[in-house]
Amino acid sequence: MARKIEKTRYEGGREGALTTLGGVLLALGIIGLIAGVVLASSRGAWAEGGSSWVWVSIGGASLIWGIVMFALLGAAAEAIRLLKKMVGMQYAGEISEGKPYKVLVCSACGKPPVKHEEHYAQGDFRKALTAAKKCENCGATFDDQ
Numbered sequence: 001m002a003r004k005i006e007k008t009r010y011e012g013g014r015e016g017a018l019t020t021l022g023g024v025l026l027a028l029g030i031i032g033l034i035a036g037v038v039l040a041s042s043r044g045a046w047a048e049g050g051s052s053w054v055w056v057s058i059g060g061a062s063l064i065w066g067i068v069m070f071a072l073l074g075a076a077a078e079a080i081r082l083l084k085k086m087v088g089m090q091y092a093g094e095i096s097e098g099k100p101y102k103v104l105v106c107s108a109c110g111k112p113p114v115k116h117e118e119h120y121a122q123g124d125f126r127k128a129l130t131a132a133k134k135c136e137n138c139g140a141t142f143d144d145q
C-alpha cells in the first residue's frame, strides 16, 4: 500500500528560464513556418514566376532555427542542472537519462561478432548476431551456443 507524501520540487532559476526560452523559440519557429506557407499561398505566388519558394524557405529556416535553439538551450539548461547537482545545490527541472538496451558482443574483443554492414543490408542482423558461432572481428569461437 502506498501513501501520498509531500515532496519539495524546485522551479525557476537560470535553467528553468533557458528551458522556457527554448520552448518559446520553438513555438516561434513553428509559427514562422505556418506564416511562410500562408504568405506563399495568399499572394498567388505558386504561379509561374512567383515568389512562393522564398516564403516557404523563410518559413522552413524559421522552423529549423527554432528546433536548433530548443535543443541548444535545453542542453545549456541541463549543463546548469548537472553543475548544481555536483555542488549539492537544488535545481529546477529534470536531468535527462538515456534508456538502457542490450546488445550481443564478443567477450574477447568487445565488438559485435558479425559485420554490421553486411547483415544489416540483408535485414537479418539480430538473427546473425544470435546464430554466430565465431567472431568475425577477432576469430574467437563461441562455446555458449
Ligand SMILES: [Zn+2]
Pocket (backbone or CB within 6 Å): 106, 107, 108, 109, 110, 111, 113, 135, 136, 137, 138, 139, 140
Ligand atoms: Zn571478437
